[in-house]
Amino acid sequence: MELKYTGKTKNVYKLEDGNYLLQFKDDVTGVDGVFDPGANSVGLTLEGAGRAGLRLTKYFFEILNEKGIPTHYIDANIEDATMTVKPAEVFGKGLEVICRxxxxxxxxxxxxLYAKEGQPLDAFVEVTLKDDLREDPPISEDAxxxxxxxxxxxxxxxxxxTQQIGNVVKEELAKKGIELYDIKFEFGRVGEDKQIVLIDEISGGNMRAYKDGEYIEPLELEKMFL
Structure with missing residues (x-):
């Protein structure tokens, strides 16, 4: 295995067969020790966060694959906190796509100035550039x-x-009485035909979820959901 990339929440290795291995870490993004899925830095380390994130990711990716929604997922090993995926090319230096x-x-x-806290939004899609230096600026379709x-x-x-996948996650969480407030995705191009597919993960660290108006921490979300 060849280490290709060391990220905030996972490391990426290239396998001999050309596929990639994602190693999930226990680090989560946040500021001053408080978890924030939108933060640009590792805020804290939560023991078991890597495996918890992978369990949810495996669950959701397998549902998406069953529904014929394209992803880079091949399989996952919960014990090792690793996921095998198809090689994907990111857009530019990487985009994050949020569904709110x-x-x-x-x-x-x-x-x-216009929005009230907790105001309902109709699966609003927002794209930001992965750029820590400029604090992940939002970017429009034209730009x-x-x-x-x-x-x-x-x-x-x-x-x-984004809306299709967000709604799948939202509906699955709703079965457990959990409400999804927002979720962050990453996409890439796969194969010779450059098909756009979901990449990275779908875990508590990528979303804000609430039950009875109370925010649910990523590790709690995994326990509650699975």
Missing amino acids: YRAVGSFLRRYG LDMLGILTKAEYQQLKSL
Whole structure:
């Protein structure tokens, strides 16, 4: 195995067969020791967070694969906290795509003049550049196209997939009485036909979920859900 990338919450290795192995860590993003899925730095280490994140990821990716929604997922080993995936090419230097169902976090910080905290949103899709130096700035469809990061047709595909996948996660959580407020995804291009697929993970560390109006920590979410 060849180490290709050391990330905040996982390491990426290249396997001999050309696929990749993601090693999930116990580090989660946050500020001053408080978890925040939108933060640009590791805020804290939660023992068991890696395996918990992988359990949820495996659960959701397998549901998406059953539904015919394209992902890079091949299989997962919970004991080793690893996931085998197809090689994918990211957009530019990486994009994050957020699907929002309620006004919280950075959405509220930016649009607080108009938005009320917890206000319902209709699966609002927001794209940000992965750029720690500039604090992951939001970017519009036109700018993505003009800067050659993705075409307008690809943007529409990305938006549609984001809402589709977000709704699958939202419906699954709702079965346990849990409400999804927002969720962050990453996408890439796979294969010779450059198919756009979901990559990375779907875990408590990538979403804000609430039960009876109370925020659920990532590790608690995994226990409650699975």
